[in-house]
Amino acid sequence: MSAVSLDDYAERARAVLPPAVWDYVAGGSAAEVTLHANRSALDRVAVLPRVLAGVSTANLGTRLLGRPYAMPVGVAPMAYQRLVHPDGELALAAAAGAAGVPYLASTLASTPIEQVAGTGAEVWFQLYWLRERALVRDLLDRVVAAGCRALVVTVDVPVLGRHPRDLRNAFRLPAEVIAANLPGGRDALAHAGAPGLSANDAHTDASFAPALRWADLAWLREHVDLPLVVKGVLDPRDAVEAVRTGADAVVVSNHGGRQLDGAPASVTMLPEVVDAVGDRCQVLLDSGIRGGTDVLRALALGAVGVLVGRPLLWALAVGGEPAARDALALLAAELRDALTLAGCPDPAAAGELRTVAVS
């Protein structure tokens, strides 16, 4: 039977994935307080539908970073997608392409960016800043050459958050899953697990420059001629700073509860960020989005769109590209219903809906 909610994919993925891989994807950092807060905070946002608005079937089309997409949803950048399915990034990107939504390719993809771009999807490249600036330049050149539509700089990973589940599982990447965009991705520390140590963390810390500053972002802004997205902002002051530095969009995100545990749910900060940046840049939201209602909540609170992470990885794990397509189609159907039920002809109209806090 086909899935009737995105959560179905989680259940099914759990049944097919090795437990340590499940944990790597599902888990959060530390006590997973932020991971759980993401869901409960979304559930506490109630949206007031409007009636008799003359809406028959809401139109989902939207513009993100100046380009048209089929719905206000993107595939969140997620590392090492071959970990859950042999087709990995190629399958998920192809599904995104078919669904008309942007695919955010991770620096830590297990498939080179050129191949991902070759799927025909609209690809936005997510950048983790490498320790050597020369490598950053090389990577950016490849990104532009591959025809990526945007550059997404993830700013909430000065170090990787501690993931107790991975530490308990002494999780390491299998030999065949490599950081395909990086030189030496194959032999990286990430494959040399040791008990009590997540090999993944060691690798990441070794490869990435942790002491990034706004000046580095400004440098990027100057040297790359792509729309610039800053991913991982929670404090409105940082959102304002991103605007000042020339960001075209910010993603309000706590990295799906995988970085600073104890950070607020990203939806909690969304209204303040939207307020702070006004219409000077677009605001996206991620962390905890699990269905069309959640997209509606984000839109009602002022986001222009959302990114969805784990659910799409679950779908990929369950059935490769076809399942990922199904998942995106399901999300589109749910969002269409939600908008229509709320009396909104399109995503923009949702910005006029009132919300109330459920106590």
Added chain:
Amino acid sequence: MSAVSLDDYAERARAVLPPAVWDYVAGGSAAEVTLHANRSALDRVAVLPRVLAGVSTANLGTRLLGRPYAMPVGVAPMAYQRLVHPDGELALAAAAGAAGVPYLASTLASTPIEQVAGTGAEVWFQLYWLRERALVRDLLDRVVAAGCRALVVTVDVPVLGRHPRDLRNAFRLPAEVIAANLPGGRDALAHAGAPGLSANDAHTDASFAPALRWADLAWLREHVDLPLVVKGVLDPRDAVEAVRTGADAVVVSNHGGRQLDGAPASVTMLPEVVDAVGDRCQVLLDSGIRGGTDVLRALALGAVGVLVGRPLLWALAVGGEPAARDALALLAAELRDALTLAGCPDPAAAGELRTVAVS
């Protein structure tokens, strides 16, 4: 043993109904957040009783839409009542008649409106706007001819909400349960279920006009000489619009958590709606009412009455008309106690009670 609370009927109905029918009735849309919020929000409304008010036994009589009823309660419009009991609408309408409360007959009734009206109950007709206006006219003519007392336009169904339970059960109506008010009700899509698809949804979407506007309501207001009730309002701005369009009453409702999931509990919006419409129209509440205390809560927050849905369908399922009568009698007894304990001689007095939010 007779039931001591309306919830007893739920338990008993669950034991006698096919699981898929139970799910169809009990379920809500999407993640069922709104379904659950309806209950928890009601439980968080605390009502302050008054003492030594000289009330011996509260009088339950009330006026709704200008007519006298035995208590401030109506039977919510619910489709296909023969699904749960062979006597269906006839039994529940008869019970309502015996109890002196209005019976709201659904457009999607499995018994023709003429027969329902023949039970002698005070019938209010609930309208789903059909795609062809000629059919709407025909239906309205029949409604007026049958002696219905009011026209209730349900405005929160531009499309049917997605019901995961029904999708999982591939729920479809049995052949003998038809949309008896509609031409072609018998052979409708609703009977052709397919895995992963709720046949019911397909049917509804095919029959109903989804892009209704306030102008359509105005047209109705002009062409039908019955009190007009707008059912399914949550945003106070819509309530005001309903008043402007000539509504005699609004029902603050989220359709029992069956339409937009993520909408607030209807009781959450009640005070604002009451405030917004003042005494220009009557305000009713539904969604989650399960006992006399809930009716008291609604009255204390400014409603003139409530509609009760599922509990009466459970009673019908359990024992046809006699059980439905018992259920209504139980509700009356509970409400009489609640009013008396609160020091209210009658429903109107409850509007003077203070409420406090339980945190």
Added chain:
Amino acid sequence: MSAVSLDDYAERARAVLPPAVWDYVAGGSAAEVTLHANRSALDRVAVLPRVLAGVSTANLGTRLLGRPYAMPVGVAPMAYQRLVHPDGELALAAAAGAAGVPYLASTLASTPIEQVAGTGAEVWFQLYWLRERALVRDLLDRVVAAGCRALVVTVDVPVLGRHPRDLRNAFRLPAEVIAANLPGGRDALAHAGAPGLSANDAHTDASFAPALRWADLAWLREHVDLPLVVKGVLDPRDAVEAVRTGADAVVVSNHGGRQLDGAPASVTMLPEVVDAVGDRCQVLLDSGIRGGTDVLRALALGAVGVLVGRPLLWALAVGGEPAARDALALLAAELRDALTLAGCPDPAAAGELRTVAVS
């Protein structure tokens, strides 16, 4: 082993009592929302202790209605105490006397007020207004003659609340447990149970005058020369009315969640009532008090004392007078600790403590 908290008595009583008797005592009305709210609201009151206050062991002595008592606690009036132990009222009153706290004797006691007064306890008489005023006069004469110290008029029982547990159990009093203060107490309806009907309710409704008014209270004030306590007030406006009518004290109470379900926890209303009456009358609290910390909470919020109900009945059930003494001694010990830990030399000092709401 002796009990270390009052809850221990509940557990033990449950083991020794017939289930229907347990339910009669433990249960609340309707959905028992108020019953549970009593506890959770108390737990949400946090009290800020003061340090270095020079308190070695707090002194518990207090004055209630102008008389000295060993602690700011009274035994709540509870009907039919022989239901749980053959020594019934005599045992619990004797324990109260030994503990130096007032014993509130119910109109519905299963032992005549004269015998209860004979235990030497300070007895306050709790009045349910009988249908015939002549009977009320007789009863009051006996109460005064027996040397009772106060008259406590319970105002929250215009009718008995519906108790689903009793209805399910078709609960009725055993033949030997009678309303000993009332003429005809033995053969009352209370002994003739029928399925689905609580015999107790039938009896109460038959005996008591439900339509009491403030004027009746004024009549009482004039005709009885005892301190007057109004028990069962939640709305501050009623507390003010009680003061106007000459009450010496009010008990903020929801009858332990046994009357209007959906009423707020009594502690929720305490601060407002205290505010409203100022020092014109004393304010007591009951409903949910289960230990010394709860007494401290009540005192910190402005009560002059509390009544304790069920826990003392559990102790009585478990072991008669000795157990009831133990329970009161335990409560005294807990309160002494709580006051001392809070830096309060005596109950009055607790009124200066700050409280914060726990969210």
Added chain:
Amino acid sequence: MSAVSLDDYAERARAVLPPAVWDYVAGGSAAEVTLHANRSALDRVAVLPRVLAGVSTANLGTRLLGRPYAMPVGVAPMAYQRLVHPDGELALAAAAGAAGVPYLASTLASTPIEQVAGTGAEVWFQLYWLRERALVRDLLDRVVAAGCRALVVTVDVPVLGRHPRDLRNAFRLPAEVIAANLPGGRDALAHAGAPGLSANDAHTDASFAPALRWADLAWLREHVDLPLVVKGVLDPRDAVEAVRTGADAVVVSNHGGRQLDGAPASVTMLPEVVDAVGDRCQVLLDSGIRGGTDVLRALALGAVGVLVGRPLLWALAVGGEPAARDALALLAAELRDALTLAGCPDPAAAGELRTVAVS
């Protein structure tokens, strides 16, 4: 496998300790409401990380009472540490010394202060005021002679809180665990348990002066030339009084939920205390700290550091000094990550972070 969170030590300690010892350490007073509130209140403090702050690895070094420490964490004073491991205080103090954090030695230590100081750790001595002032003087002389760095006066123990678990277990100290700093520690009442009585309480009450006043603290301030810390303050008015009396620091604490049950979580009062004392004295927090995120929360709310209690005792129980070192190293690693992820170069920077309340 080494522990990945401090909670791991709790789980393991539970497996190795006698149940009554586990209960003695883990338990709280009365209904343990405050014990649980400590955790839930911390989890409700969300901290907003800052991004692109140029922080590579946060520096944990901090100054407490004018001296440098490796991180803003101290080992909370805990009595009788030989109860959980034969090496007791010596092991935990040595671990603190190795970790560069202060070790707070309890008056009720099972190892004399001179030996504890001999481990080379920075020792702060925690004082319970003995009934005889001469004994206090002697003890203070020893404390100064032993080279302790600070005097910590615990002010929240006018009497010991009632611990139901200990009462149920009739908990008493084994013969070999004595109050080594006190004359007669070996034969104390603490070893003579009796059913229903915690021997520990009896002992404490016999030894300590319960009626302390601010004047006593002033006397101490005058007679001891060490930094003075007041431990156990919740009400801001007491914090101000502590400052007036010359305290160099206050510890906002409810004694880990072991004294007044019903007191607020200490973190609930932290911001007000910080506000009240301004920069006139340092503010530390304890009660419920279980990981680096909690330290970050405390710092963000204005504390200069925290004390950690039970988790370190669990580590000690599990594996003596090495496990205690591991636990402190784990906490340091977590805190380093948390600060880095929050964009803070050092603990002081965390004071600039915003927090939001999670509802």
